[in-house]
Amino acid sequence: MAIPARVVQWRALKIDVSMPMLASVAALLCVLIALPVSWLVYYSVTAHDPATNVRNLTLAHFHTLFTDPDFVDPLITTISLAVSSAALSCGVAAPIGWLVARTDLPMAGAIRALVTASFVTPPFLGAVAWEILAAPNSGLINQLYRATTGAQQEQYLLNIYSLPGLIFVISCYTFPYVFVLIANALDRIPADLEDASAMLGAGTWTTARRVTVPLVLPALLAGILIAFLQAMILFGSPAILALPAGFHTMTTKIWSMFQYPPKPELAAAASLPLLVVTVVLLRAQHMILGRKGYSVVGGKAATPRLIALGWFVVPAIVFVVIVLSMPVFLPYFALFNAAFSPIATTLMTPANATLHNVYFTFVELSSTQLALRNTFILGLASASIGTVLALVIGYVTARQAVRGHRILAFLATAPIAIPGIVLGVGLFLSYTRPPLVLYGTLWVLLIAYVTIELPAAYQQMQSAFHTINPELEEASRVFGATPLQALRHVTAPLLRTNVLATWCFIFVSTIRELSAAIMLFTSETKVVSVLIFDLKESGDLGAIAVLGLSMLVLTFAVVIGVNRMPGFGGARLRNT
Amino acid sequence: MRMRRLSRRHVIKASTAFAASTVFASPLRAAAPPAMAITPALVEAARREGKVVWYTSVDLPLAERIAKSFEANFPGIVCRVERSGAERVFQRIGQEYASSIHAVDVVNSSDAAHLIVWKGKGWLEPFVPEDVARHFPDEHKDPDGMFASFRIFLCPMGYNTTLVKTEEAPKRYADILDPKWAGKIVKAHPSYSGTILTATYQISRDIGWDFFERLAKQKIMQVQSAADPPKKLALGERALMADGIEYGLFQSKEKGQPVELIYPAEGTPLIVGPNAIFKGAPNPNAARLLQCYMFTRECQQLAIDYGGLRSAHALAKDKPGRTPISQIKLMKDDAAEVERLSAEIKMRYSQIFKV
Numbered sequence: 001m002a003i004p005a006r007v008v009q010w011r012a013l014k015i016d017v018s019m020p021m022l023a024s025v026a027a028l029l030c031v032l033i034a035l036p037v038s039w040l041v042y043y044s045v046t047a048h049d050p051a052t053n054v055r056n057l058t059l060a061h062f063h064t065l066f067t068d069p070d071f072v073d074p075l076i077t078t079i080s081l082a083v084s085s086a087a088l089s090c091g092v093a094a095p096i097g098w099l100v101a102r103t104d105l106p107m108a109g110a111i112r113a114l115v116t117a118s119f120v121t122p123p124f125l126g127a128v129a130w131e132i133l134a135a136p137n138s139g140l141i142n143q144l145y146r147a148t149t150g151a152q153q154e155q156y157l158l159n160i161y162s163l164p165g166l167i168f169v170i171s172c173y174t175f176p177y178v179f180v181l182i183a184n185a186l187d188r189i190p191a192d193l194e195d196a197s198a199m200l201g202a203g204t205w206t207t208a209r210r211v212t213v214p215l216v217l218p219a220l221l222a223g224i225l226i227a228f229l230q231a232m233i234l235f236g237s238p239a240i241l242a243l244p245a246g247f248h249t250m251t252t253k254i255w256s257m258f259q260y261p262p263k264p265e266l267a268a269a270a271s272l273p274l275l276v277v278t279v280v281l282l283r284a285q286h287m288i289l290g291r292k293g294y295s296v297v298g299g300k301a302a303t304p305r306l307i308a309l310g311w312f313v314v315p316a317i318v319f320v321v322i323v324l325s326m327p328v329f330l331p332y333f334a335l336f337n338a339a340f341s342p343i344a345t346t347l348m349t350p351a352n353a354t355l356h357n358v359y360f361t362f363v364e365l366s367s368t369q370l371a372l373r374n375t376f377i378l379g380l381a382s383a384s385i386g387t388v389l390a391l392v393i394g395y396v397t398a399r400q401a402v403r404g405h406r407i408l409a410f411l412a413t414a415p416i417a418i419p420g421i422v423l424g425v426g427l428f429l430s431y432t433r434p435p436l437v438l439y440g441t442l443w444v445l446l447i448a449y450v451t452i453e454l455p456a457a458y459q460q461m462q463s464a465f466h467t468i469n470p471e472l473e474e475a476s477r478v479f480g481a482t483p484l485q486a487l488r489h490v491t492a493p494l495l496r497t498n499v500l501a502t503w504c505f506i507f508v509s510t511i512r513e514l515s516a517a518i519m520l521f522t523s524e525t526k527v528v529s530v531l532i533f534d535l536k537e538s539g540d541l542g543a544i545a546v547l548g549l550s551m552l553v554l555t556f557a558v559v560i561g562v563n564r565m566p567g568f569g570g571a572r573l574r575n576t
Numbered sequence: 577m578r579m580r581r582l583s584r585r586h587v588i589k590a591s592t593a594f595a596a597s598t599v600f601a602s603p604l605r606a607a608a609p610p611a612m613a614i615t616p617a618l619v620e621a622a623r624r625e626g627k628v629v630w631y632t633s634v635d636l637p638l639a640e641r642i643a644k645s646f647e648a649n650f651p652g653i654v655c656r657v658e659r660s661g662a663e664r665v666f667q668r669i670g671q672e673y674a675s676s677i678h679a680v681d682v683v684n685s686s687d688a689a690h691l692i693v694w695k696g697k698g699w700l701e702p703f704v705p706e707d708v709a710r711h712f713p714d715e716h717k718d719p720d721g722m723f724a725s726f727r728i729f730l731c732p733m734g735y736n737t738t739l740v741k742t743e744e745a746p747k748r749y750a751d752i753l754d755p756k757w758a759g760k761i762v763k764a765h766p767s768y769s770g771t772i773l774t775a776t777y778q779i780s781r782d783i784g785w786d787f788f789e790r791l792a793k794q795k796i797m798q799v800q801s802a803a804d805p806p807k808k809l810a811l812g813e814r815a816l817m818a819d820g821i822e823y824g825l826f827q828s829k830e831k832g833q834p835v836e837l838i839y840p841a842e843g844t845p846l847i848v849g850p851n852a853i854f855k856g857a858p859n860p861n862a863a864r865l866l867q868c869y870m871f872t873r874e875c876q877q878l879a880i881d882y883g884g885l886r887s888a889h890a891l892a893k894d895k896p897g898r899t900p901i902s903q904i905k906l907m908k909d910d911a912a913e914v915e916r917l918s919a920e921i922k923m924r925y926s927q928i929f930k931v
């Protein structure tokens with residue numbers, strides 16, 4: 001590219017802070033991720049010898065892992081769980097994403113908001129709600145089933161304490177990830193590409209097959225991948241449903257290994273297969289997508305065209321309502337009932353309605369305020385720091401701005417393979433010793449949250465960058481901007497809604513995070529998810545319902561508030 | 577090792593209405609500090625600290641009720657409850673102390689073995705509240721004044737009265753192995769609950785591990801806390817509970833919920849939950865005040881009347897309608913043995929029940 005001599009001269013005089021800043025981001029990532037992972041690897045291949053007080057190299061933990069049925073069974077369960085949940089999530093999310101983004105389905109905005117509600121719902125809260133609905137004997141749905149069919153006391157329609165039950169509940173709260181990726185990708189495909197296809201004589205289905213589907217393929221693949229990984233590393237729902245059902249997943253098994261007497265070495269070894277699976281999947285995704293380009297947002301604007309559904313609108317609406325009742329309508333009905341009913345599985349009536357649970361949660365329960373405060377401080381801080389990190393790393397890797405950007409991409413993606421619970425232990429090992437003694441402070445939780453949410457945030461930003469044609473930035477660079485200036489003045493504003501979506505995404509994910517927090521909290525740094533988990537342990541369903549519902553209201557208040565913030569004016573509420 | 581010695585010495589001594597806990601009995605009274613009453617000076621010092629943190633495994637609503645009654649008696653001091661299963665509390669305190677985080681002021685555990693461990697590590701403060709000195713029998717206080725039995729309760733079986741007729745309800749542990757109860761039993765877990773760890777020790781000792789191996793074939797619903805099975809019974813989720821807290825069943829039954837207790841013919845596990853102050857307590861005076869308050873007749877009576885617990889306090893009165901402990905055949909508790917076998921019991925249990 002020919003650059004006029006004057007511009008080159010002018011640029012040479014300016015200090016470009018891009019490189020040092022990017023280098024420090026890379027260094028930060030190394031500390032964030034490499035430190036706990038190194039500790040995990042070190043623990044997985046060593047054993048403490050009490051006689052000499054040194055750690056000796058050994059592969060005994062891996063031998064146990066792959067021969068002891070106590071570990072092999074959870075491993076098999078986890079893989080089948082993750083595959084089934086990914087398939088179920090995509091099977092449901094893809095059609096709804098298409099209906100909402102590309103058809104004239106009424107109330108598309110409301111549907112997006114409801115999917116957001118299901119995303120905001122912590123999976124463990126959903127699992128508790130589904131216990132109230134579908135526990136084989138006391139579950140509301142099973143009670144209804146027996147009342148309407150006259151079935152015997154022992155008979156039931158659904159048993160949530162089972163592997164299919166767990167797969168179902170996990171899918172309920174994983175499908176929003178897939179939906180958001182697919183719907184946003186479909187939103188971005190401009191009509192002119194499809195118009196071009198139509199003008200060249202292709203029918204609706206040919207256009208869909210040859211143009212639309214290939215354009216959303218990256219999003220679909222990313223969705224399947226995220227659904228699989230989310231299901232694999234989820235801790236809350238299995239902890240609530242698998243134990244009563246009498247089986248372990250890898251995450252609950254790992255957690256049980258940190259109960260007294262703790263066995264961190266075995267837990268570290270148990271987490272490494274999950275890391276390997278993830279790395280292999282990410283490589284596979286990369287190979288499938290290859291070097292195809294998918295830039296669809298250029299300097300020219302074009303809005304997508306909506307397909308008229310006609311009579312098909314009726315089955316479409318029925319389908320959407322049924323799907324949304326699983327993660328949203330039914331669970332929130334159950335939670336609402338549990339909050340105001342004397343017994344969670346008794347239907348509330350005006351006669352028996354009680355405010356006892358509300359009183360208990362906000363007046364008697366002494367950890368409520370502390371946990372709420374910690375949770376919101378951490379949510380705001382993690383979201384802000386995480387978004388900036390994801391933006392910078394996404395930019396660097398999408399534009400291949402510095403050498404070694406692949407390492408950056410790997411570092412930013414790697415945490416997704418580490419179950420939060422194991423990352424929690426890695427962080428625990430890293431930050432309970434000098435020079436950085438952070439355990440017992442909110443800082444260690446902040447580090448955990450940023451690390452855990454970075455992969456998804458980075459994926460979002462990176463795929464957003466891929467849809468923006470570099471020509472706009474190149475123009476800015478030609479006129480003398482440094483890469484960071486180009487990012488700030490050109491690309492970031494174009495990505496405003498994505499940035500906002502990523503912020504909200506991290507905020508919400510932080511609020512619902514349990515698995516790392518369960519390892520890292522102390523009594524002073526307790527968060528709401530841990531409090532709910534403790535309440536669940538002793539079966540206090542009413543308090544869980546009140547706390548869960550309040551948390552949801554507060555979360556929505558923050559998300560909506562941020563989206564209405566001046567300076568972001570006009571940005572609509574995205575399905576974060 | 578010191579604990580084992582105590583245990584042997586005690587075998588000769590144990591003979592009271594409550595099957596005595598080995599931890600407590602010892603002739604070495606001289607080691608304990610003089611008893612301490614609630615004085616205006618102590619209250620004032622506690623008020624300056626302003627707060628106290630109680631780590632406990634007492635069922636949450638009761639724990640919070642006790643904390644609130646403390647706050648009502650001593651305005652200006654906030655009592656925060658850190659509630660979780662005793663085995664998790666134990667793990668938590670160990671983890672925090674290993675990192676020099678001293679957040680716990682006062683602790684209560686349903687696994688009396690924990691107190692032996694903490695005492696052995698030198699983490700506990702010798703402190704004897706006046707009520708303990710005057711009204712608690714020797715077998716319910718540590719000879720060195722490190723801890724005393726805040727609560728006593730049993731770990732019985734139970735059933736839901738709408739799902740099971742009284743005449744069909746099991747009478748003994750052996751009865752619940754009948755195939756007709758398959759899929760109808762809820763049970764808590766010794767890796768999380770100190771009550772269940774203690775009970776598992778006593779049942780395996782008196783009846784044998786064979787009982788658990790056969791119980792595992794009954795498709796039981798496994799929950800964590802011993803506080804949960806009574807709640808699952810009240811919900812009607814399961815017809816029987818194989819173990820769980822007696823005081824949860826009392827509370828539930830007295831609220832009119834359809835639950836009933838079973839004290840098995842083979843004997844019912846006895847659980848003793850001692851209270852102690854940590855030496856490194858961040859709020860030492862508030863900790864002493866709370867410890868004093870919790871052993872008063874007033875607080876012990878609250879734990880009985882509202883909570884369904886039992887008390888070793890000589891002046892505390894049983895609530896009418898509950899079977900007095902003297903009429904129940906008890907299994908004998910032995911904290912030192914639980915301490916010795918803890919890891920083995922947990923491992924064996926999870927091998928049998930697969931969770």
